[in-house]
Amino acid sequence: MSHPILETRDLTVRFGGHVAVDHISCTFRTGELTAIVGPNGAGKTTYFNLISGQIPASEGSVILNGRDISRQSVAQRTHNGIGRAFQLTNLFPNLNVLENVRLVVQSKAGRGFNMLSMASSHDDLTIPALEILERVRLTDQADQIVSELSHGDQRKLEVALLIALDPLVYMFDEPTAGMSVDEAPVVLDLIADLKHRKDRSILLVEHKMDVIRTLADRIIVLHNGALAADGDPAEVIASDVVQEAYMGKELTNV
């Protein structure tokens, strides 16, 4: 039942002489949660940027549902089913919490060019947005301006925007970074729920090993921009490659 939804073929990007992502070929399946690990600077976020389109690839392609989306803009990829939550919080700071989520619901409904009705009169956009705030426990903050929220609540909102988008491929970039121990479970439970739905593919960049052990179906390891390991979580974690790459030491055979 799990079929390939996203594939990168020889995906590469160079910045000057530096190869940040080096010929990564990898397939992701629906119903699968893949953890992407690697030391800082291994190319995890850059790999994400190539998939969601913020950076154009130097070589290789991104295939979504059998279609090459490598030349598409970020917005087009979003409409086709790639969704992303960012590592550094990336919201609309002077709008309120509800408006942030409603903008996503409105984008999905394709109603951005409606000019003559009042935005606040669209209950069919507001109600789903409020439901999503309920799920991330931000209902009480709905009317607050985002820049006045605590860091943890901003992280939750970041995740809420992605949940509102409900793409075919969810990309989380360290979703719990900087969250307190009581806040992180809200987000991790949401990701677990998504996983149990079995109809979405989830890519998760994460450093916390306990999170990876409980959630991941599969781990891929990036090292110096290249794919260093790919497989079952228990095996990959136990392997030398990960132990050494992840601890940031030089690989012994280099």
Place this chain on the structure above:
Amino acid sequence: MLTKLLSGDMPRSPLLALILIAILIGLAFAPFLFPGVRSIDTAARICVFIVLVASYDLMLGYGGIVSFAHTMFFGLGAYGVALASTHMGRGFDALFVGALSGALLAALLAFVIGLFSLRVRAIFFAMITLAVASAVAVLVSQLSGLTGGEDGLSYKIPRELGPAFKFADGSLFGVKMNGKLLKYYLIFGSCLALFLLMLRIVHSPFGRVLLAIRENDFRAEAIGYRVVHYRVAATCLSAFIAALAGALYAIWLRYVGPDTSLSMEIMIDILLMVVIGGMGTMYGAVIGATLFILAQNYLQNLMGSAASAVEGLPLLPDLLNPDRWLLWLGVLFILSVYFFPTGIVGRLRSGK
């Protein structure tokens, strides 16, 4: 009902509400409250500039797009009416055709400029608008056979909008029931409708997308909005409405020339009005335009009487000499930016 008319954007400050109501009443009854050629002229100018400034704010305050071509769009509408009235003869059809073709041309030009420059970086758009606006201004002054060059064009508008046309006998509160009164209410009504339309647009789903783009264009794109498309649409809309304001101004003046509708000076005035009133608040356009035009028209008189009041004192009469009115306008501008960095409306709404 009122909430719907204002698209849910209540003034949210008693003082602001009071000022807006005062301006609305002042403009709605201007011919009766302030009889006289000059004051009615000022009122019509305020109406037109409220629309012009609000249309600029739609682009700058909501879309975050800096343009220097707004007077060009304004001028296209004005020259549209002038050329149509000259070539088609006086008539409402000429006014209609002129205004519409000017507005469509403005939107088309905005579309082309936007498509070529908005996908790159915002600063290119600002530079290109500056270049195109200068080129058009030169073109208009050179093509004197068509546009009248620096002298501009005078033309006739329908008789029904002139002082010779009486639609009722006698007068009401001492005001003659003639075509000039009708013309004022044509301008006032059209401007009110255009303003309410823009108020609706900024509070529509489209307006929210513009705000999102101004706040964070990177994320707006990532949640699925094609940023370029929205920016181009906002620019076209803004140009279209600015051209309609220009057409109304041309109907009012029965004259167009580079000084009244195309000069860079007007562009700077628009910028000042937006900043004084408050960017990103449609009501800022109302207050900015009203204050600025009143100051432009009456500061000189005020200073004249102030100068004679302090006659005999050293230095003061010289400083208050009516010829120095531009200096004082500048001082007023600097003070208002210093004390109200978010504009008058921003300041009133924050309640501090």
